Amino acid sequence: MKKNKQFDYDLIVIGSGAGGSVAAHIANKAGLSVAIIEANLIGGECPNVGCVPTKALLQAAEIYEAAKNSSKFGIRGANVGYNYPSIKAWKDLAVKRTGTYLGEEVYSKEGIHVIHGSAHFINPNEVTVGRARYSARNFLIATGGKLAIPPIEGLEKTGFLTFHEAINLIRPPRSLAIIGGGAIGCEFAQLFTIFGTKVHIIDIAPRLLAREDVDAGKFIEERFKKQYSITVSMEATVDKVESFGGRKRLTIKNKQGESQIIAVEEILIATGKRGLVDIGLENAGVHYENSTITTDPYMQTTQKNIYAAGDCVGPYQFTHTATYQSRIAANNIMHPRKKISTDYRAVPRCIFTNPEIASVGPTEQELIAKKIKYKKVNVPITVIGRANTSDISHGFVKILADSKTGVLLGATIASPHGGEMIHELTLAIQNNMKAEQVANTIHAFPTWSEAIRVACAKIMRS
Structure with a gap:
């Protein structure tokens, strides 16, 4: 572990979830002395109790439902049953395979000091964890969020x-x-x-x-x-x-x-959740409002040596945006004269129902509120061959484009594998592509993504 003369560490990261761990690894590999403070489970919420276990359970449910409804394909699935303790065991295995239980060992091998406990700022360069005190030149706050429980009587x-x-x-x-x-x-x-x-x-x-x-x-x-x-x-x-x-x-x-x-x-x-901000931010000169830490486009808080990322910041509470923000923060901590800023124009959003709901960019109602002129198409998923071969009769691809230029603005997909499909449109929106460019791109047959090409071709003609 590399030590700083004036401070205990070059960087202390508060929180080992996606918003913190990415920056910790990047900074450590760049030669900074790094410590990470974790109050709960190494790896944070997503791999332990959030995204990973829920998707493992949903996968089991999807397989069970498909088996029950398989007779139309010539499969005898009438007597299919399930054993829920075994399903839970599968979920536990999926969580274990993420490797988060090895997190502390991995950090130690890399030379990152793991500190267990709750951090509390006493000034912009120092925190306490229990009775111990730690100092750092820079901090990254990635405390995540806490569940918002409504005040319902009883x-x-x-x-x-x-x-x-x-x-x-x-x-x-x-x-x-x-x-x-x-x-x-x-x-x-x-x-x-x-x-x-x-x-x-x-x-x-x-x-x-x-x-x-x-x-x-x-x-x-x-x-x-x-x-x-x-x-x-x-x-x-x-x-x-x-x-x-x-x-x-x-x-x-x-x-x-x-x-x-x-x-x-x-x-x-x-x-939903609210940002976890009760860590003595007032003592550090870090402003927050409505459980959200105030940051600029560089992920820097109102205290210049303290950055923040993840659910405690917003504007999205996704693992992938936390990871993105953590990379931005790490770069700007290490290269203050070559800062890069965040760009949220094309953030994919996925809901893992069956079929999946995936979207990117503004919704139609947001475009209306901003008085942006647009055109739209909503193409049923049944227009493509893959829906026929899979016997899917529900779903759609909705595209929003600038009414004059045809530049893609937003999209929503309801389809099997919609969470995978949305990234084509994410890339297109991120790079200011027109619907025509996507429509003129060859899409393999028969795939779900063909529906995107069909929708873009249709909006070209509208």
Whole structure:
């Protein structure tokens, strides 16, 4: 471990998730002395209790659902069953294979000092962890986020699940109320419904996936209601929760003020996260507002030697944006005279329902709000051969382009493998490409990505 004469370290990273670990490795390889402070699990939320375990469970659910519906392909799947403890074991294996449990060993081999505990700033160059004190020339704050639990009467007393607990259930609940209709709520709704849970989603927003394009929310709500018999209560709030007869009873109120009472076995809170900022930022001169640390385009906070990245910063709470911000911060810490800035024009967003919902760039409603003139097409996924060979009758590719130039602005995909497909459009938007350029690019037949070419060709002619 390399030591700095004036400070204990050149760089101290607070948080070992994507927002912190990337910068720690980059700085260490460049010759800086680096320490990383972690209050919880090495690797952070995503590989341990977030993205990785949920996607492993969703993969199992997708296989089970496909097997149950395989008779149309000549497969005898009528008696297919599942063993949920074995599914959980598969999830645990997927988490283990990410290698995060080896994180401390990897850091040590590289010469990065791992410090366990909660960091607290005492001035811009020093933090305490327990009774110990550590100093650094620069800091990167990557503390992540904490779950936002709504202040519902009786909720704490009655008890509830978050996704942290939901991934470790030994069996699916018989019935489940999900408070929150965003990405997490929708993924768990489909997951548990496939394994036999009766699900009811409640959200104050006017539609599911409210931050995504309006067509995405309408599409997934229709799918949930028709194919999965999921009950959806939009523009509704939960006024009260109480225990009743061994179950949990929720009083739901709609926008007209009418009340409905439902009883379920479990409640899942999926109302998002807020940045984790209670680390003495005031002592360091770092400004934050509404649980979000203020940074400039270079990921620098209001204290010039302190940077921040990840969920505690925003504007997105994705692992891939945290990784991106961490790279930017590392560069700017090491090369203050050759800073690079962030560019969020083309950030892919993926929701791992079946089919997947993926998007990039502004939504149609955002273009309207900004008074940007645009043209659009919405092509059903059934126009391509791959949908026929896979017997898929639902899904779409929606393209938004500048009304005059044809430059691509945004896109939304609802399709099998939509999360993979979106990167073609991400690259196109990042490089200011026109729909014509994508339409004139040869796409292999029969692939799902053909739908992108068809949509771009159609918007050219509009």
